[in-house]
Amino acid sequence: MEVLLLAVNAPPLEGEKELLRHSYFTFLVDGISRACSHQLVRHRVASYSQQSQRYVAMKKFPYVTPETLKGVEVEVGGRKLSYDDIMEEIGEFYEKLVDAGVPKEDARFVLPNACTTRIVFTMNGEELVHFLRLRTCSRAQWEIRKMAVKMLRKLRDRFPKLFGKVGPNCYYLGYCTEGKKSCGRPEEVRAFFSKLEGVENG
Ligand SMILES: Cc1cc2nc3c(=O)[nH]c(=O)nc-3n(C[C@H](O)[C@H](O)[C@H](O)COP(=O)(O)OP(=O)(O)OC[C@H]3O[C@@H](n4cnc5c(N)ncnc54)[C@H](O)[C@@H]3O)c2cc1C
Structure with missing residues (x-):
């Protein structure tokens, strides 16, 4: 899986809320499964462009192996x-x-859900934070969680102050919102996200 932060459009606004509301982040993700992209596109406040299976030859198609x-x-x-x-x-x-x-x-x-795909998507800052809170959580499925963590690392690299506090709800809010479905390891998860370093490549 490759995750690239392709473009950022962030106006010079002081307040964090306003800055997130008016900023746009465009990612390119390559090599995720169709099972993963299907979960991604459930996030409605975003624009997507996905490689078509209709015109791309799938002979010896690449696929993800759990x-x-x-x-x-x-x-x-x-x-x-x-x-x-x-x-x-x-x-x-x-x-x-x-x-x-x-x-x-x-x-x-x-063709199976396992087939890899390439997708470009743009989210505003508020939606991006919402997405990351849901998809970096241990409850999220492993592949979209892996993708979300890679996205977060790119964002922490470029905007450490804005995204340093972003992660699953147990880290972002300070408490778990998953009730009975909680992983039960909030301290461990919080420690992971407080130490997570920003990287441009990786
Ligand atoms: C752990 C996990 C398990 C899941 N399991 C399932 C499952 O089993 N089955 C399933 O179908 N889905 C499942 N989902 C997907 C989930 O139901 C949501 O579709 C997905 O997380 C998108 O989140 P969202 O609707 O909050 O946000 P987005 O679509 O990202 O929108 C962000 C926010 O904008 C607002 N918003 C967006 N569109 C509208 C609108 N039209 N009207 C009003 N407000 C709007 C809402 O406040 C929303 O929370 C799962 C998600 C997670 C994280």
């Missing part, structure tokens, strides 16, 4: 299959459909 799937084999129809085996078979099937004349916009129906 740690929990590495080394796992299961038996299907008398054959022992790994995640990579299935991805390869889907790729072959897709390729054969396209070769048989099926339009790419229909052949792509067989």
Whole structure:
């Protein structure tokens, strides 16, 4: 996964609230799964441009492999299959459909959530903080959380004062808002985000 802070449009305003409200941040994220981008685009106060699967050739398509799937084999129809085996078979099937004349916009129906994608999005500062509070939380799914933490590191690099206090609610507000679904490790999470350093690359 690659995360780039492509552009920032921040007017010279004194107040933090006003500055966030009137600032725009554009990110490019490459190599996340479609499962992850689907969660991202649920955030409505933003603009998105996503690589189309309709026109991009997906032969030998790149995909994300969750740690929990590495080394796992299961038996299907008398054959022992790994995640990579299935991805390869889907790729072959897709390729054969396209070769048989099926339009790419229909052949792509067989492609999995794991397929990687590239997406550019712009959020204003207020929405960005809202997004980061939700998606850096331990409750968020691992891939979007990883992406959100990378975004936060880029923002801390450029705007340490503005984003130094941003993180999941237990860090941002000082208390957890997740009730029964809390990870139960607020001290550990707070320590992680108070030490998280800004990086331009990484
Ligand atoms: C841990 C986690 C688990 C999730 N699980 C699920 C799930 O199981 N199923 C599922 O469907 N989704 C799930 N989601 C997605 C979630 O329901 C939201 O769609 C997503 O987090 C976007 O957040 P949002 O609506 O607060 O904010 P955004 O869309 O980012 O908007 C920001 C804020 O602007 C305001 N706003 C935006 N649009 C409107 C509007 N039209 N009218 C009024 N106010 C508006 C709201 O105050 C909103 O909170 C999950 C999210 C998280 C973080």
